[in-house]
Amino acid sequence: MAKGITTVTQIEKALRQVKQTGEQEALPLSGYKGLELRIRPSGDSVSATFRHRYKHPYTAKRPYMTLGEYPYMTLEQARAAHTANMSLLSQSIDPMTHREQQRIAQAAAMNNGFVDVANQWLADKTSNKNNMPALKTVKEWHRLIGFAVNEWGKTPVKDITPPMVLELCRKLQSDKIETGKRVRSMCERIFAFAVGKGLIKNNPAFEVKGLMLTSQTTHQHAITTPVPFAQLLKDIDALKDSNERTALQLIALLFTRGGDTVAAKWCDIDFEAAQWTLTPQKGQSRSDMVDELIIPLPAQAIAILKCQYEKTGMYEHVFHTHRTRKTKHTNIEKLSVTLSTMKDGYYKGKHVPHGFRASALTMIQEQLSYAHHLPDIQLGHTVKDNNGAAYNRAKFITERTEMLQKWADYQDELRTGTSLIRANFKQSKEQKLG
Incomplete structure (x- = not known):
């Protein structure tokens, strides 16, 4: 031996x-x-x-x-x-020291698996009790994250590549195009969180953003010229149902999404500051939308809300109703039906609640001569400057306050006909907005 x-x-x-x-x-x-x-x-x-x-x-x-x-x-x-x-x-x-370092790094990597980082992101987003996202939003996050967790599980985030993200999203898009797009957007937010924690250097979900399949564009019907828009405002004012009338009046003034408007809560409205702070429902799953929006309230909106407060101020929601047991507030479908049946169906195929966003974006630029970024910020979009940096929304609160007041005043002038002299007599068109 x-x-x-x-x-x-x-x-x-x-x-x-x-x-x-x-x-x-x-x-x-x-x-x-x-x-x-x-x-x-x-x-x-x-x-x-x-x-x-x-x-x-x-x-x-x-x-x-x-x-x-x-x-x-x-x-x-x-x-x-x-x-x-x-x-x-x-x-x-x-x-031996090298082997121990590798063991520690491997153990750390196991705690930096996709599912772990996703849970850390969720915990971070739901840790502030004063700014909690809606339960519906959190459930949607869990649903979208579930697709990615089923695919990658404990795979370290540093090992997940753009082709892996693309493969998952394309597989989901083969069943439903929008699901794949939303999962990619959700993954982008989680990987951005991982970048911020120093776990990875690049965001693999961002790198495949332009490779997603796109669905056929569906345009939202919208009246975007002064004369027919003036008549639309008058017809809304003549509605008998106070909840539906008030909701549509506010959407016209503030061009918020219908879903966000009907779900508005009194606790989010500050009459003294003349502001409404909300978490846009779509902003929680789309990277091109903000996750919080401060809406300046013009005098006309304050007056409408104070009148509404006398009717529903004792309830949680601004548009409280006993008709819907599940949500306890007016639903957006009701507003859509109201518009489509108003004036014997005249507005069917011409204008929908979401169309007020196109109306405002177009006329604020064409009739009130505002630069595009102000109404775009008000829409809740993530607007970037020439250098690709996102505008600071808080920085433009004064400008947006002035813009919304002028937009509200302009609507009053349209109702009385005093502003139609400067009207742009184009045919109404359809415009797609987020």
Whole structure:
């Protein structure tokens, strides 16, 4: 046994001998300095372990490093491990310290799996009790994240590549195009969170944004010229149902989404500051939409809301109703039906609640001569400057307050006909807005 071993046959022979003698052996492996197979009796059997004794690059001590147990570690694997250790030592790196660092890094990576980072993102988004997203929004987040978790699970975020994101989203789009787009958008937010924590350098979901399949565009019917818009305002004023009339009047003034408007809560409206702070429902799953919006309230909106407060101020929602048990507020479908049946169906195919956003965006620019970014910010879009940086919404609150007051005053002038002299007599058109 004095000679070093070079074959598996020699190892098996040594194992049988130790089993017979009951004496421990440490057999060197020929050609691999410091590498040996330690064989020890263990009851009726024997155990064999490869280990490497080397000179520490700094302390000059000669520790033993256990490599693995034979036969689970083969002779070739033991030789390869020895070669790797010698390579580290040539760089003055201690192999055992290096292995421990790798173990720690691997453990950390297991805590940086996609599901872990997604849960951290969710916890971060729901940690502020004063700015909690709606329960409906959180449920939608969980639904979208679920698709990605089913695909990647504990896969470290650093190992998830743009092609992997594209493959998942395209697979989802084969069933429903919008689902794939929303999952990509949600993943982009989670990976952005990972970038901020220093877990990854690039956002793989952002890099495939332009590769998503697009669905056929559906345009929202909208009246965007002064004369027919003036008549629309008058017809809304003549509605008998106070909830529907008030909701449509506010949407016309503030061009908020119908869903956000009918779900408005009194606790979010500050009469003293003349502001309404809301969390847009669509902003929670789309990267091109803001997740919080401050809406300045013009005098006309304040007057409408104060009148409404006398009717529903004792309830949670501005447009409280007993007709819908689930939401306890007027629903957007009711507003759509109201517009489509108003004036014996005249507005069907001409204007919908969402169309007020196109009306405002068009006429505020064409009739009131405002630059596009102000009404666009008011729409809740993420608007970027020439350098690609998002505008600071709070910075433009004064300008937006002035713009909305002028827009409200302009509507009053349209009702009386005093502003129609500057009207742009184009045919009404359809315009797509987020």
